[in-house]
Amino acid sequence: MSDWQGSIDYAQVKNAGIEVVYIKASQGNSIVDAYFRTNYENAKANGLKVGLYHFLTARSVEEAEQQAEYFSSVISGTSPDCKLAMDFEIFGNLSVDEINAISLAFLQKVQALTGKEVIIYSDASNASNTFGPELANTYPLWVAQYGVSQPNTGNWNQYEGFQYSDTGTVSGIRGYTDLDTFTEGIFLGAPNAISTPENTKNQITTYTVQAGNTLSQIAQNYDTTVREIAGLNNIANPNLIYVGEVLKIDTTHDISVNTSDKYETNHIIYTVQYGDTLSQIAQKYGVPIRCIVQLNHISNPNLIYAGERLRIELY
Numbered sequence: 063m064s065d066w067q068g069s070i071d072y073a074q075v076k077n078a079g080i081e082v083v084y085i086k087a088s089q090g091n092s093i094v095d096a097y098f099r100t101n102y103e104n105a106k107a108n109g110l111k112v113g114l115y116h117f118l119t120a121r122s123v124e125e126a127e128q129q130a131e132y133f134s135s136v137i138s139g140t141s142p143d144c145k146l147a148m149d150f151e152i153f154g155n156l157s158v159d160e161i162n163a164i165s166l167a168f169l170q171k172v173q174a175l176t177g178k179e180v181i182i183y184s185d186a187s188n189a190s191n192t193f194g195p196e197l198a199n200t201y202p203l204w205v206a207q208y209g210v211s212q213p214n215t216g217n218w219n220q221y222e223g224f225q226y227s228d229t230g231t232v233s234g235i236r237g238y239t240d241l242d243t244f245t246e247g248i249f250l251g252a253p254n255a256i257s258t259p260e261n262t263k264n265q266i267t268t269y270t271v272q273a274g275n276t277l278s279q280i281a282q283n284y285d286t287t288v289r290e291i292a293g294l295n296n297i298a299n300p301n302l303i304y305v306g307e308v309l310k311i312d313t314t315h316d317i318s319v320n321t322s323d324k325y326e327t328n329h330i331i332y333t334v335q336y337g338d339t340l341s342q343i344a345q346k347y348g349v350p351i352r353c354i355v356q357l358n359h360i361s362n363p364n365l366i367y368a369g370e371r372l373r374i375e376l377y
Contacts, residue, residue: 063101066361067235070101072108074234082111082244084147088136089117090373091129092286092312093359096293102140111249113144115183116172119357119375121156123167130171134256137176141255144248145181145222146172147204151188152353154375162194169201176256181222181248190216202247206240222247271307278369284311288370289359300367334370347374 063070064086075083083105086095095101105112116133120126137146148168153161169180184193186207195217204223207213215221223244230241269280277300281288292300294310303309332343340363344351355363358372366372 063105063235063239064095064097067237067239068097068361070097070104071234072104072110075105075232076108076110078233080110080232082113082144082242082248084113084115084144084242087114087116088133089359090119090357091125091132092290094136094290094293094312095359096296096361098136106141111143112140113147113248114140114142115147115149116168117356118148118150118164118168119152119373120164120168121154123163126164126167127171130168130175134172134175138256142178143250144244145179145202145250146176147181147183148172149183151183151185152356152375153192158192158194161192162197165193165197166200169197178250178256183223183225184216186214186216188216189218190214193217204242204244204248221245267311269309269311271303271305271309273305275303275305276369277301277303278367280309280311281369281371286311288367293359300370330374330376332372332374334366334368334372336368338366338368340364340366343372343374347376349374349376 063083085098085101085105087098088094102112102114114137116129118126118129120129148165150161150165150168156164165182169182173180181202181204182193182197183204184206186205189203189205193216198217202222203215203218204225205213205215205221206225208227210226213221213224213226223242225240225242227241229238232239269284277288277291277297281291288300291297291309291311294312297303330347332347334343340351340354340360344354351363354360354372354374357375360366
């Protein structure tokens with residue numbers, strides 16, 4: 063579950079016979095899913111077993127470890143019932159060896175920081191052709207393959223999770239949702255709360271909105287994004303903030319980059335201009351719209367804001 067589904071009625075989900083839900087916590091170095099805490103608390107309150115996952119975008123072992131620290135800090139204080147999941151599926155121009163090294167670094171770091179077991183989420187193709195035997199021999203698999211009764215597990219002998227549809231319907235969830243079946247192996251032991259070392263926890267400051275402020279100006283001042291401030295403060299309309307309003311701002315990370323500079327070897331940061339559309343930006347840089355949407359945690363591709371900074375992965 064993520065902000066793609068919007069507000070979810072977990073009482074209806076429970077009554078529909080669902081037992082386990084995996085909830086997106088974070089993405090990249092700086093993005094907390096806008097519905098993470100709401101989804102987690104409401105799912106728990108309705109007696110559902112909860113798993114948490116991170117959408118990995120690292121392009122080096124060092125960044126993988128940074129993202130592991132970020133994920134661990136975001137989920138600090140939660141008590142998941144299921145193994146923590148790595149969702150790594152957009153690779154850019156990384157080699158297979160690089161993908162495996164980045165994955166291993168992320169998984170090892172998350173397990174060390176949280177004390178919880180981890181699992182790899184992958185489609186059947188990457189389970190066969192990308193994620194290698196070292197990972198398969200060490201970490202379990204949650205595999206996605208649609209339209210089959212039994213999935214291809216590639217380098218794994220078995221799976222602990224099988225996502226068999228991305229067009230399911232469940233009472234309490236608007237639109238399509240993923241459907242999965244899990245084995246007993248997906249569950250952790252006693253769901254003790256995750257505690258993260260102090261030096262990896264989010265550094266949250268506050269800012270009181272002044273007359274004339276815009277969210278994009280505040281985001282720029284603190285080297286963060288409009289989307290992250292909005293998510294952290296449950297702001298439905300980023301164009302509407304009020305004088306005297308106190309905003310929480312995560313200053314753990316620093317993504318301050320000139321819009322014309324590379325973010326990494328295959329990333330840039332683009333600042334949205336008045337009149338821009340996501341399709342125009344995607345066409346300009348020759349990338350699929352869906353990749354910009356996934357990388358920037360955009361819930362509505364028709365709604366972007368002037369001053370918003372988008373990460374774009376170049377191919």
